[in-house]
Amino acid sequence: MIPIKPVSTLAPGVPKSTIDLTHIPLDVASKYLAPGSLSFSALPPLSLYIHFPWCVRKCPYCDFNSHEVKGSFDENTYLSALRADLESSLPLVWGRKIHTVFIGGGTPSLMSAAGLDRLLSDIRTLLPIDSDAEITMESNPGTFETDKFRSYRQSGVNRLSIGIQSFHSGHLSSLGRIHDGDEARRAVEIAQAHFDNFNLDLMFALPGQTLDEVHQDVDAALAFAPPHLSLYHLTLEPNTYFAKYPPVIPDDDLSAEMQDVIHARMSDAGYFNYEVSAYAKPGKQAKHNLNYWNFGDYLGIGAGAHSKLTFPHRIVRQARYKQPQTFMEASLKGNAVQEAAEIEVADLGFEFMLNTLRLHQGFSVNLFQERTSLLLNSIEKELLEAESKGLLSRDHQRIAPTPLGRRFLNDLQQLFLKE
Structure with a gap:
């Protein structure tokens, strides 16, 4: 059963107060809705997002749903909760094929090799997945182990997205990262050894960063010839440590100059800036993210995950419970979704x-x-x-x-x- 926020558009003659749509499946609730102006002749491509909520340490700039590991985490129970979440969601995506899979976090590379294999096996059992589906896993230096990443590849992950952020140890320290520059380079080397397709995340306009240091970071990344690079401007997001205790970061003029330098350097190296922060070699654009940016559909499972799902006459958004323990308890009871609502026309x-x-x-x-x-x-x-x-x-x-x-x-x- 999927919780749905009551909607205001009811069929003629049905008093709003007499209908409680809070715990009615979407296909049943739809008969109470008045015919709307939306009518989709075909549904968009569907992606699957899986959220892994734990990190070794919460970074001071991070506003994602991530939680520091306090000693250990219950991997088996979480994997069972993910499967239960997916099973409960099947009626919403019945018959639709998954074109891309993205395992994000948090730090999914904290997951054991056996755990990742179990997760992907469960997904393949429950959902039809394209034979050439892009299956991406986020990972962070400091959690890289050669044998484990070899196993990830054998289990079906065919693309890594590595949170490098910088190759400069001083800047990594100011960002609260658990790795240094040498570990960042080692992580990319391990990725290269097992994956043909990978992305490197870098950030710029960091506290105290100079234009020359931006050059150095970009050149260090390009030396590995990554198929894809994401270059993000550091932003001080609300409800983060940096928002409460803001560091001194480059001003607008300097950060704009950094962005111009990055763009010129990436273009010279043969990368196409196909999205605001994304650069790719020809044919190496992130398929999963392209589906988001083209307003495609995605089913999100896991703590705090969001979904956007299109139906013949409406589009619905969902959000799962954010706290890992709350999510696990709710999901294993058959109701991981905290809220859902139609997108207003x-x-x-x-x-x-x-x-x-x-x-x-x-x-x-x-x-x-x-x-x-x-x-x-x-x-x-x-x-x-x-x-x-x-x-x-x-x-x-x-x-x-x-x-x-x-x-x-x-x-x-x-x-x-x-x-």
Whole structure:
């Protein structure tokens, strides 16, 4: 049974007070809903996200759902809870194929080789997965063991995403990372030995970082010829240690100069900046993330995981319980979902543009109606305003942010936010 927030759109003649949709499966609850304006002729591609919530140490900049390991964690119970969560979700995705799998965290590489093998075996048992599906696992230096990563590869993981952040030991210390520069390099070497496809995460505009040090970090990463690089600007997120005790970071002018240097260096090395923070060699874009940015569907299982699922006449978002212990208890009782709600029709245009405008090449005109069930003219006023400000370009085939729009992406996206 899936908890659903009561909706305001009821069939004619049905008093709202007489219907409790809080614990009715979606397919049953739908008969109480009035026919809406949404009608999808085909469902978008479906990805699977699995959240592993534990870390060795909580980084001061991190606002993800991660929890420090206090001695140990109950891997077996958590894996059982993941399976139970997936089993409870099957009616929502019945008959749909999984195109990509992403195991994120937290630090999933804390999982044992046997645990990872059990997890992927459970997934294959319960869901149809594409034969060439991209299966990514996040990992952090300091948790790399050659034998364990060899086993991960044999179990079916075919792409790693490694949280390097920097090759500079001093900056790693200021970020609260558990590894140093030498361990970062060793982690990449182990990844290279077992994986053809991997991503390196780097951050810039770090406390006390100079332009020359940004050069050094990028060059150190490029020396490994990674198929994919993600380069993130450090942001001081709410509810983090850095938000409470903010460090001195490069000002806007210096951080913009850093970003320009990164872009030039990556372009010279043959990488395409296909998304705001993502650079890839040809054909090595992150398929899982591309599905997010193209407003595809994803089923999220695990503590704090989110889902976006399309049905013939609506799109629903879900959120799981965040605390690992609470999640395990709830999931093993058959109800890991803490809340679920339909996306309001008025919000669909903004949500679509919030994602797709992150892509350098934008989106095909037809994709808007395919993924929102709305006509493109529903956002015509906003498109015209974005064009008039030089933030957007479009023709009969494609809509994309201009170089100015990419630089001021937040301003561009906010134009589509309905009042």
